[in-house]
Structure formats: structure tokens, C-alpha cells
Amino acid sequence: MNISDIIKGDLTGIGRYSFSRLSTYHTCQHQYNEYYNNHKRGQGNSFASYGTMAHSILESYFRDEISLDSLKDEYIQRFSDECSDGIQMFLPTKDGGFFEKDITSLYYNGGLEFFENFDGLEGMNVLGVEENFDILIEYKGVKFIFNGFIDLVVEDEDYLYVIDHKSKGKFKSVAEKNEYRRQLALYSVYATYKWGKPVKEAWFNQFRINVIEKFEMTDEIIEEALTWAVNTVMDIESEFLWLPNTSDRFYCRNLCDLREQCVYFNRNEDS
Numbered sequence: 001m002n003i004s005d006i007i008k009g010d011l012t013g014i015g016r017y018s019f020s021r022l023s024t025y026h027t028c029q030h031q032y033n034e035y036y037n038n039h040k041r042g043q044g045n046s047f048a049s050y051g052t053m054a055h056s057i058l059e060s061y062f063r064d065e066i067s068l069d070s071l072k073d074e075y076i077q078r079f080s081d082e083c084s085d086g087i088q089m090f091l092p093t094k095d096g097g098f099f100e101k102d103i104t105s106l107y108y109n110g111g112l113e114f115f116e117n118f119d120g121l122e123g124m125n126v127l128g129v130e131e132n133f134d135i136l137i138e139y140k141g142v143k144f145i146f147n148g149f150i151d152l153v154v155e156d157e158d159y160l161y162v163i164d165h166k167s168k169g170k171f172k173s174v175a176e177k178n179e180y181r182r183q184l185a186l187y188s189v190y191a192t193y194k195w196g197k198p199v200k201e202a203w204f205n206q207f208r209i210n211v212i213e214k215f216e217m218t219d220e221i222i223e224e225a226l227t228w229a230v231n232t233v234m235d236i237e238s239e240f241l242w243l244p245n246t247s248d249r250f251y252c253r254n255l256c257d258l259r260e261q262c263v264y265f266n267r268n269e270d271s
């Protein structure tokens with residue numbers, strides 16, 4: 001037996017990273033270490049449940065499993081099944097506490113308006129829905145396996161479009177939008193590799209506020225995203241401090257799955 005006919009590459013020691021894994025390192029190194037290195041799991045949050053539910057409805061629609069006409073009823077039923085605890089937001093107050101705000105109606109009505117009025121993506125051919133991939137990247141001398149799930153890839157005659165469904169509200173700044181843009185820039189690398197056409201635009205389908213933010217995909221944007229990714233991989237692979245980041249109290253209290261077990265966040269809350 002000729003081993004080289006069977007083994008096509010040795011990936012030993014090459015890390016596998018998703019966009020969310022790379023971003024978590026920048027959000028809070030302690031969260032990264034607990035989640036990815038120590039395999040700790042916490043509790044989810046109502047924002048994530050809402051986003052997962054809406055993603056799943058859109059996935060079913062683009063897989064031709066449900067019709068355009070049934071989207072609204074599907075949303076109403078699934079909201080009541082999967083978001084039955086409502087959606088609460090905890091806003092940091094000046095005295096170090098939190099103010100609880102019930103935003104269930106805001107989220108429910110935003111989604112309802114979207115699913116009531118959504119009329120598909122006319123003129124576009126659907127290529128990939130929840131497209132899962134693993135690609136081996138080598139950029140600036142750094143190798144890593146990049147793993148992703150692309151919500152949707154569509155094409156017109158000449159180009160591809162990568163689409164991410166997001167429950168978030170308006171982008172707060174150009175800088176925030178550019179940070180989110182990196183994910184779709186990295187996904188564009190795979191889309192072009194798989195379907196052999198350039199990505200013309202990336203779209204954020206911000207369904208809760210009924211906005212599709214579009215931006216042109218360029219080589220500069222992709223290069224910036226790749227540079228960010230390889231720098232992050234190098235930082236992660238040489239990290240040993242794993243410092244907590246409690247500065248964003250909104251994130252810690254609302255979005256971090258480890259919020260109840262995090263000694264750093266809870267120590268701050270107790271003091």
C-alpha cells in the first residue's frame with residue numbers, strides 16, 4: 001500500500017477556528033478560555049433563542065420546505081413555542097446595577113413585520129443555505145482551518161452574494177459595521193473557491209428592523225479580514241493570561257453564556 005495515495009495532507013497541530021471563535025477572543029479572553037479550552041458551557045439567552053428561531057424559518061424557506069405565504073404563521077407559532085419566556089434586556093445603571101426592560105413586543109413586532117412583508121429575493125438563484133465548510137487557509141505564513149456556516153449564498157448571472165441574517169438593530173458606527181463585515185469577507189473566500197465566481201456584495205439581512213445593509217466586497221476588504229484572522233490566530237496560540245473583560249457590562253449580563261459562573265463578573269456585581 002502506498003501511504004501517499006491515501007493521505008493527502010497532515011493537519012496535525014493546525015487549529016480550527018470559526019469567526020465566532022476568533023471574535024470571542026477579542027470580546028473576552030477569559031470567556032474564550034473557559035468555552036473553547038476548558039469546554040465549559042453556560043446558559044443561553046433570549047436574544048440567541050429569537051435569532052435561532054428566525055434563522056431556522058428563513059432556512060426552511062430558502063430550502064423550499066415552506067412557502068412564502070406561510071412565513072407569517074410559521075413565525076407566530078414558533079415565536080410562541082420558542083420564545084415563550086419573552087425577551088428581557090438588562091441595561092447597566094450608573095450605580096453599578098441593572099435596569100430590566102421587557103422588549104418582547106419590540107422583537108415580536110419587528111419580526112412579524114418582516115415575515116409579513118418579505119417577498120423573497122427575486123432574480124436570484126439560491127446556491128447555498130446554511131452552507132457549512134472547512135477550508136485550510138495559509139496567509140502571511142500562518143496556517144489555520146477556517147470553519148463557517150454561511151446563512152445564504154445566491155447568484156445572479158455574473159456574481160455571488162453572501163448573506164447573513166441578523167436580529168441586531170442598526171449598526172452604531174461605521175467601525176462596528178466594518179467589524180461585522182469581516183465575517184462575510186472571510187466567507188466570501190470560501191464562496192468564490194466553491195462556486196468559481198467573485199462575490200460582488202455582502203448583505204446583512206437585519207430582519208428585525210426590516211433593513212438589508214449591502215456593501216461591496218473588494219480584495220482590500222478580504223485582505224483586511226484575512227490579516228485580522230491570522231493575527232488573532234497567532235495571539236490565541238501564544239496566549240497564556242486569558243484576561244477577563246468586564247468593561248462591557250451589557251455584554252456580560254445579557255449575552256455571555258458564562259455570566260452566572262464567571263467569578264470576575266460576579267465579583268464586580270457583589271462589590
Ligand code: SF4
Nearest residue numbers: 028031252256262265
Ligand atoms: S461574564 Fe464578562 S468577564 Fe465573565 S466570561 Fe463573560 S464576558 Fe468575560
